[in-house]
Amino acid sequence: MSSSAIRMQTAAAAPEARGCALALAGIGHSFGGTIALDAIDLTVAPGELIALLGPSGCGKTTLLQIIAGFLQPSRGSVAFDGLRVDHTPANRRRIGMVFQNYALFPHLTVAENVAYGLRARQAPRAMIQSRVAEMLARVQMTAFGARFPRQLSGGQQQRVALARALAIDPVLVLLDEPFSALDKNLRLDMQIEIKSLLKSCGVTSIIVTHDQEEALSMADRIVVLNKGRIEQIDTPDALYDAPASLFVNGFIGHANFLEGRTTDPRGHVALAAGGTLALPQAGQRPAGTEITVSIRPENLTLSAGDAPGAIPTTIRVVMPLGAVSVIECVMASGESVKVSQSRAAWSGQPGVPAWLGITDITKVHVFDAPAGSPSITRP
Amino acid sequence: MSDTSRGHRELAPALPLALLFVVAFVLPLIALVAISLYRTPEFLDLSPVQYLRFLRDPFSLRVLADTVMLGLEVALCTLVLGYPLALVYAASGTILRIALTFLILLPLLTSTVVRTFAWIVILGRDGIVNATMLSLGLWDSPARLLYSWGGLVLALTQIQLPLMALPLINSLLRLDGNLAKAAEGLGAGRFRVFFTVILPLTLPGAIAGGLLVFAAAATAFITQTLVGGGRIILMPSYIYQQSMGVQDWPFAAALSLIFTAAVIGIVTAIGALSRLATRGQHAA
Numbered sequence: 228m229s230s231s232a233i234r235m236q237t238a239a240a241a242p243e244a245r246g247c248a249l250a251l252a253g254i255g256h257s258f259g260g261t262i263a264l265d266a267i268d269l270t271v272a273p274g275e276l277i278a279l280l281g282p283s284g285c286g287k288t289t290l291l292q293i294i295a296g297f298l299q300p301s302r303g304s305v306a307f308d309g310l311r312v313d314h315t316p317a318n319r320r321r322i323g324m325v326f327q328n329y330a331l332f333p334h335l336t337v338a339e340n341v342a343y344g345l346r347a348r349q350a351p352r353a354m355i356q357s358r359v360a361e362m363l364a365r366v367q368m369t370a371f372g373a374r375f376p377r378q379l380s381g382g383q384q385q386r387v388a389l390a391r392a393l394a395i396d397p398v399l400v401l402l403d404e405p406f407s408a409l410d411k412n413l414r415l416d417m418q419i420e421i422k423s424l425l426k427s428c429g430v431t432s433i434i435v436t437h438d439q440e441e442a443l444s445m446a447d448r449i450v451v452l453n454k455g456r457i458e459q460i461d462t463p464d465a466l467y468d469a470p471a472s473l474f475v476n477g478f479i480g481h482a483n484f485l486e487g488r489t490t491d492p493r494g495h496v497a498l499a500a501g502g503t504l505a506l507p508q509a510g511q512r513p514a515g516t517e518i519t520v521s522i523r524p525e526n527l528t529l530s531a532g533d534a535p536g537a538i539p540t541t542i543r544v545v546m547p548l549g550a551v552s553v554i555e556c557v558m559a560s561g562e563s564v565k566v567s568q569s570r571a572a573w574s575g576q577p578g579v580p581a582w583l584g585i586t587d588i589t590k591v592h593v594f595d596a597p598a599g600s601p602s603i604t605r606p
Numbered sequence: 607m608s609d610t611s612r613g614h615r616e617l618a619p620a621l622p623l624a625l626l627f628v629v630a631f632v633l634p635l636i637a638l639v640a641i642s643l644y645r646t647p648e649f650l651d652l653s654p655v656q657y658l659r660f661l662r663d664p665f666s667l668r669v670l671a672d673t674v675m676l677g678l679e680v681a682l683c684t685l686v687l688g689y690p691l692a693l694v695y696a697a698s699g700t701i702l703r704i705a706l707t708f709l710i711l712l713p714l715l716t717s718t719v720v721r722t723f724a725w726i727v728i729l730g731r732d733g734i735v736n737a738t739m740l741s742l743g744l745w746d747s748p749a750r751l752l753y754s755w756g757g758l759v760l761a762l763t764q765i766q767l768p769l770m771a772l773p774l775i776n777s778l779l780r781l782d783g784n785l786a787k788a789a790e791g792l793g794a795g796r797f798r799v800f801f802t803v804i805l806p807l808t809l810p811g812a813i814a815g816g817l818l819v820f821a822a823a824a825t826a827f828i829t830q831t832l833v834g835g836g837r838i839i840l841m842p843s844y845i846y847q848q849s850m851g852v853q854d855w856p857f858a859a860a861l862s863l864i865f866t867a868a869v870i871g872i873v874t875a876i877g878a879l880s881r882l883a884t885r886g887q888h889a890a
Contacts, residue, residue, distance in 0.1 A: 324788065
């Protein structure tokens, strides 16, 4: 108790106090017979902001519960700063948790909510008062200290939840779908605010989300989870530019998938939609290998006339979205493709034939046909 | 058609019950008030003398105080036993919950008389407790458990426990599970989580159960008489004795009204206290 109180005081003096390093090794968990998590290895550097991203049921919330100590994993170990905490109960892990529904104590005022963790640690009264005032000021809620949670808006409740979590000077902050209860306009503002707050505290943070935009805008690195396994761990840019699997490619940003077949081992690909592409990244495969070619909408351009390497298509819908237009096209194979380009560059109408060109061939990704495992070849 | 006549038409289905209520409750209550205002058992002279007699008689005041104390003690015992039961229930899986529901409801499905006789078998001079303790050599002679205050509180606690457990379970199940996790994550141990989060937030359920148990235990004529025996005089048996035994109907009527007023008064006071304690949750 006393050591944590001392730490909190030193932390108050030096706001650049760093969070802990987190290491997960071989974490696995099963509910009944179902495997929720399998062989999760992850290391997080002190002060890093990590997003656990995946569709619902991918195991990301289960992993968060395991890190928090609310759930004992069936296999594997959790370590903070190199020390295993597998047998440390949740109330001794010094983790600040922000719940999806905020879980503010409805019978306590805002100030009492923020003070809760400090009281639980039996911090001196004067220190509690100054720390609560400091935290409320940090989240701009000073004027609301005497209110009850139900008198606050969603965004205000979230600020209080964050202040309560940060008040105990946690080594790690866990946020479970923190923005899902907010309306869309408020969401971006809160994302910016919370990201800068977490960064200024220097605390290690893990945010669980199913929203790729949220993960891309918040995190230093993103862990993409699918069916209880890690698909890829990388920076937002790397995930977008170099997805390790078809799943990651489809989950992060929009991607057009076209079926194709190699015609030789040098990387010539015949698309089911018609047309032939020379893709070095498709090389090293025997002729006749079924593959999936992934092209981002912004890497495609439409033209009214045929050109070498262009793919024939038909315009279906044109959606002007301010600076860019998104144009949906139908290929001869029935596959649909979205093109995103400057509104001025295309004025064709729905129903007319057109040709698709690829602006940068190195940004095209090739995956072995989805029937097999999503192994990849990088450019 | 005016609003009032439409209102009257909507109330029509409640008429039979209202009539029964008037005939079986309101009229006897008026009669009770009228009887209590006679000066003598022969119904001569109107005077509030029966109430003054009660207030000046230490024995009568003592009986009322004992009865109220019994209700409060039993309510407290069911509260202390009910919370662990409700916490276990809320934490269990489906199958255990079905089993617990059955066990909690079972006593409600048996008659009070049967349950009371079971306690006589357990607590009696040759009952299960005495027989066990004597044969183990822990006691030298049989203890007087039956016809004792402790035995009465114990029996009533068991008999009234469902009235406490059901509202408690209901409010525990409606409690957001993340609140306890949030408290735990902030460093609170099990006891702190219970006393600072779970208890205050389930207090309305505890109060509801407490009021039911208090009212039921204070007025439990059968159990009080059979387990308490002739030595322990409480308001229900005192009223019975004054009316059926002594045939002093005016005094018995006054006792009934004073007892009713005391029970309502305490129930109202506890209700008001609980609203005060949980005001934050209802603050607009």
